[in-house]
Amino acid sequence: MRSSDLYTRKFHVSEFLAEKLIAATAFLSFAVIILIFVFVFREALPIFSSSEPATHDEAVQEEVETYGEEALGEASQLRAAEEKERRAGSIEHVEGNASLRNLLSTDWQPVSGEPKFGLLPLIVGSLKVSLIAILLAAPLAILAALYTSTFAPKRVKEILKPAIEILAGFPSVVIGFFALIVLATFVQDLFGTMYRLNAFVGGVALSLAVIPIVYTIAEDAIAAVPKSMTEASLALGATSWQTALFVTLPAATPGIFAAVLLGVGRAFGETMIVLMATGNAALMTFNVTDPVRTMSATIGAEMAEVVFGDTHYNVLFLIGSILFIFTFTLNAVAEFYIRRRLLRKFRGG
Amino acid sequence: MRNAPWLGTLTVVGSGAAALTIILLVVVVMANILIGGWDTLSWEFLSAAPTEGMTAGGVFPAIVGTFLRVILMSIVGVPIGAITAIYLSEYASQRSIFARFIRFAVNTLAGVPAIVFGLFGLGFFIQFVGGGMDRAFGDGVELRWAQPNLLWASLTMALMTLPVVIVSVEEAMRNVPRELREASLALGASRWQTVYKVVLPNSITGLLTGGVLAVSRGAGEVAPILFTGAAYFLPHLPNSLSDQFMELGYHIYVMSTQSPDVEATMGIQYATTLVLLLLTFSLNFAAVYLRYRMRKRAIA
Numbered sequence: 123m124r125s126s127d128l129y130t131r132k133f134h135v136s137e138f139l140a141e142k143l144i145a146a147t148a149f150l151s152f153a154v155i156i157l158i159f160v161f162v163f164r165e166a167l168p169i170f171s172s173s174e175p176a177t178h179d180e181a182v183q184e185e186v187e188t189y190g191e192e193a194l195g196e197a198s199q200l201r202a203a204e205e206k207e208r209r210a211g212s213i214e215h216v217e218g219n220a221s222l223r224n225l226l227s228t229d230w231q232p233v234s235g236e237p238k239f240g241l242l243p244l245i246v247g248s249l250k251v252s253l254i255a256i257l258l259a260a261p262l263a264i265l266a267a268l269y270t271s272t273f274a275p276k277r278v279k280e281i282l283k284p285a286i287e288i289l290a291g292f293p294s295v296v297i298g299f300f301a302l303i304v305l306a307t308f309v310q311d312l313f314g315t316m317y318r319l320n321a322f323v324g325g326v327a328l329s330l331a332v333i334p335i336v337y338t339i340a341e342d343a344i345a346a347v348p349k350s351m352t353e354a355s356l357a358l359g360a361t362s363w364q365t366a367l368f369v370t371l372p373a374a375t376p377g378i379f380a381a382v383l384l385g386v387g388r389a390f391g392e393t394m395i396v397l398m399a400t401g402n403a404a405l406m407t408f409n410v411t412d413p414v415r416t417m418s419a420t421i422g423a424e425m426a427e428v429v430f431g432d433t434h435y436n437v438l439f440l441i442g443s444i445l446f447i448f449t450f451t452l453n454a455v456a457e458f459y460i461r462r463r464l465l466r467k468f469r470g471g
Numbered sequence: 472m473r474n475a476p477w478l479g480t481l482t483v484v485g486s487g488a489a490a491l492t493i494i495l496l497v498v499v500v501m502a503n504i505l506i507g508g509w510d511t512l513s514w515e516f517l518s519a520a521p522t523e524g525m526t527a528g529g530v531f532p533a534i535v536g537t538f539l540r541v542i543l544m545s546i547v548g549v550p551i552g553a554i555t556a557i558y559l560s561e562y563a564s565q566r567s568i569f570a571r572f573i574r575f576a577v578n579t580l581a582g583v584p585a586i587v588f589g590l591f592g593l594g595f596f597i598q599f600v601g602g603g604m605d606r607a608f609g610d611g612v613e614l615r616w617a618q619p620n621l622l623w624a625s626l627t628m629a630l631m632t633l634p635v636v637i638v639s640v641e642e643a644m645r646n647v648p649r650e651l652r653e654a655s656l657a658l659g660a661s662r663w664q665t666v667y668k669v670v671l672p673n674s675i676t677g678l679l680t681g682g683v684l685a686v687s688r689g690a691g692e693v694a695p696i697l698f699t700g701a702a703y704f705l706p707h708l709p710n711s712l713s714d715q716f717m718e719l720g721y722h723i724y725v726m727s728t729q730s731p732d733v734e735a736t737m738g739i740q741y742a743t744t745l746v747l748l749l750l751t752f753s754l755n756f757a758a759v760y761l762r763y764r765m766r767k768r769a770i771a
Contacts, residue, residue, distance in 0.1 A: 137663055144554055145569070147554040147555060148559065150555070151577050152573050157591070157595060158583065262493060263493075265489035266486065268486045269489065270490065274490065278487075278490065282490050291752065292748070293692065294585075294692070295693045295747070296500075296723070299504075299724075300500050302728070303740075330496060333496075363478070364479070384582070393693075393694035394720075397728075398727065418584060438590075445584050450579060450583075453578065
């Protein structure tokens with residue numbers, strides 16, 4: 123009697139412990155997200171907290187001096203005012219401060235005598251390359267997904283699916299290498315672009331990494347369209363392509379939209395491919411054949427050489443925070459679309 | 472328009488062409504790297520260290536570095552991932568808010584860019600944990616842990632590949648028939664006993680698949696280790712957790728972008744890429760095979 127009592131009690135304790143331990147370990151994933159949030163933002167914070175008042179003092183102090191210098195020259199009053207403002211701005215850079223004006227400027231020159239931390243060219247760069255990538259990848263991947271689930275003969279399916287898996291398995295550094303060595307030369311020979319490495323080459327290379335994601339999720343969405351819908355369409359006399367185009371595709375739209383969003387997220391955050399294939403010049407242009415420097419590539423290229431705790435260091439973390447927020451939002455929206463819309467649509471709500 | 476035959480042709484031909492384009496792209500990239508790297512690839516290339524300022528010799532230290540990193544990563548990441556999967560599949564009720572939080576976290580984790588993991592590794596592991604360890608155990612002068620090294624790179628990678636393991640193991644556990652669990656519980660086994668003796672042995676292939684996929688993903692990813700541990704060139708192999716290491720993917724990146732004479736080392740670059748590609752392929756292939764076996768058994 124006693125021993126069985128003991129057994130039951132010990133038994134319960136271990137059961138209880140096992141459950142709590144497992145739950146605690148599972149909680150780790152959630153904790154990691156919080157930690158990423160905290161630690162990436164924490165290192166970016168000094169930009170906002172410490173620099174502002176100091177910058178102001180510096181600027182005011184320098185204004186006087188600037189007037190003095192300006193008086194020696196013979197610039198017009200208007201010109202002087204402009205110059206003063208510019209100088210005041212540049213003084214902040216000397217101090218290595220990242221004021222809001224500096225961050226929103228159009229120059230990214232973090233290691234010059236007057237460091238400039240303008241994020242705009244980097245943001246434009248990321249958007250440009252991601253846009254090219256998704257414009258190339260999305261139609262290809264969605265059409266291929268439609269093809270696999272509706273028209274493809276079994277044999278083609280057996281080639282296409284492994285091909286996609288292989289593509290998904292390519293390490294990004296391999297795609298970057300291919301783009302750098304082969305694709306860049308090919309594109310230059312074909313279009314005669316001025317720069318060998320440019321936004322277009324980066325975008326094309328990036329689309330290779332985006333295709334598998336868009337394809338996989340789009341195909342899932344298409345496969346999730348209830349058979350009753352397609353069968354009803356076919357029974358009403360529609361041909362298979364009419365069913366695919368006017369029944370399956372519209373029904374799978376939310377899932378396909380989510381696929382594209384996740385593809386954009388992948389493109390935006392991808393580092394190695396753009397680091398190797400885009401030329402990495404922080405130019406503020408909208409020309410697709412100019413070299414471009416993306417946010418992720420900037421972190422990848424510069425973080426190893428930066429002094430800890432330096433403004434440059436903090437700004438790179440700020441860029442990381444922006445990347446994190448952006449991809450986080452895209453994922454959340456995509457998930458919302460996959461889960462809610464798809465379910466509601468198929469349940470007829 | 473909905474009856475126009477040309478639209479039908481266009482749909483079928485267009486989507487077929489898209490599929491064909493993707494297949495062609497994959498073939499072109501693979502063929503290019505295979506042809507470019509085949510001549511240089513040899514036993515000596517795999518087993519020798521780089522010589523003459525990395526313009527000759529092999530990639531042995533990079534292979535060792537990749538290998539060590541991946542092993543350490545799995546030792547940490549696979550158990551955590553598996554236990555999380557056990558929780559999600561066996562313990563959590565589908566409606567519990569806690570479980571939904573964790574599911575959301577896993578999905579989010581899968582979408583965080585690799586470079587952000589690198590930043591996290593730098594800010595959390597190197598600066599915060601490593602810095603703390605140095606303050607606690609160090610002599611206050613020499614940095615031992617508060618700098619990029621093998622341990623921090625592996626841990627960063629483990630966190631990054633966590634979702635891969637979780638998703639794979641959870642799928643395997645869902646494939647274990649409900650009747651097995653019920654039979655076990657009916658015989659008086661407790662929940663943990665059921666998990667440990669019935670569910671886990673039956674989803675061991677899923678666990679393997681998850682581990683292999685995580686290793687494949689981890690072996691190919693370079694962005695998180697750019698500043699958490701990889702080194703350009705080291706004269707010796709790493710012999711402690713606080714050493715830096717050479718790495719295949721990083722080697723490719725450095726050789727193709729920062730070497731003074733890229734043309735001269737083209738053969739080495741291609742061969743290194745081929746080695747990395749073969750490594751990830753064989754791993755992926757193993758995963759696909761395991762998953763295939765698992766699904767076949769689930770149906771049977």
